[in-house]
Amino acid sequence: MIRLAKLTDYGLVLMTTMARKGRTSVHNARDLAMLTRLPLPTVTKVLKQLLQSGLLVSHRGINGGYSLTKEPTDVSLAEVISAIEGPIALTECSTDVIGLCDLEHSCPIKTNQRVISEIVRGALQKVMLSDLAQPAQLTAIRGVDGKLVPTAGHSSGRVQ
Amino acid sequence: MIRLAKLTDYGLVLMTTMARKGRTSVHNARDLAMLTRLPLPTVTKVLKQLLQSGLLVSHRGINGGYSLTKEPTDVSLAEVISAIEGPIALTECSTDVIGLCDLEHSCPIKTNQRVISEIVRGALQKVMLSDLAQPAQLTAIRGVDGKLVPTAGHSSGRVQ
DNA sequence: CAAAAATAGTACCTCTGCGGTACTATATAC
C-alpha cells in the first residue's frame, strides 16, 4: 500500500540511531539491536545491505562495528530507502527495465507514472537523516522546490 | 519497493481512460478491457473496488456500465490509489492503527514517519486525473506548496 | 600463536498477500 518494507523501516531506525551519535562513532550490531530493540539477526542483515550500498563502513574484529560514511546532513531518506529496496519507482513501468509489462507499447499513462515517481522521489530526497535524528525540531520540510513547507495542516487535503 | 500494486496501476489506467471520454459517458467492463488491453476479469475486479469507494457510479442491465462521479479535474491520484489499496502510509507505524508494531512505545522515528507519509500523500493529492488524461500537456506539476515545478530535470538529484 | 569477538556471505524456510479466476446473484432493457 505504497508502503515501505519492514526491513527498510528498520534501516531508517538504525541509520537514525547511528546518526544521533555522530558520524565518527562505531556501533556494533549487538549494541544497535539493544538500542533499537530489534532482533539481532535482522539488524545484522540490514546493516550488511547498508554497507554494500556504501552508506556505512565496517571494521571487523574485536571492537569492530559500523559507522556512517557521510554526515547525517548529507544522507537523504531516498538514499537509505533505495539502499535497501532498490530504485524508488511507484510502478514497474517507471523503471528503465523493459519487457516487464504487457502494455509496454500501449500503456496510456506510462510517461505520467514516471512523473509520479519523480515527485515522490524528489520529496524523499529533500529529507535528510539529520532531520529524523532530531524529531522535535522537524516542524517544516523543504518542498519539491526547496522552500520550507510546514508539516502540520499543510494545504487542502481533499483525501482522508 | 515503494511500489504501487499492479491492481492500483490498472485502476489508474482505467480511470484515465474513462476520464478521456468525459464524466457523463458510460463504459462497460468489456469495452474498457479492450481499450486498455487488460484481462476482463481483472478489469471488473478493479472497477468494483473503484465503485465501492465512490469514485464510480454503476448502471446494470443492457447498456449498463460505469461512469465517473466527479469531473477528472476533481479527482486526485491519492483518491484513486487509496480507493484500491487503502490509506497512503509509508509504514504501518504511520497509520492510526495501534498494536501493529512491537516498538510502539519506543520507536525513535515514529513521528517523523508520519511526516514522510504526509509529504508523499500531499504530492499525490496535487496531481489530478485530468493531468494524466492529457499526457502531452503535463510538463509541470504543482509542488508541495502548490507552485508549479517542472517535471524534467528538476533539482539536485543526489540519488540515482 | 591461539582464542575471542566481531563482520561477510550464503543458503534456506515460512507465510502473508497480491494477482488472477470462477461462480452465483441481481438488476435492467427490450
Added chain:
DNA sequence: GTATATAGTACCGCAGAGGTACTATTTTTG
C-alpha cells in the same frame, strides 16, 4: 421472458518479504 450487464463472494497459486542458521574471514588481545 430472455439477454446482458454489474454485484458479491470465495478460492487458488505463487512470488517475495521476513526471519533464521551456518560457515568463513578479519582483527584484537593475552
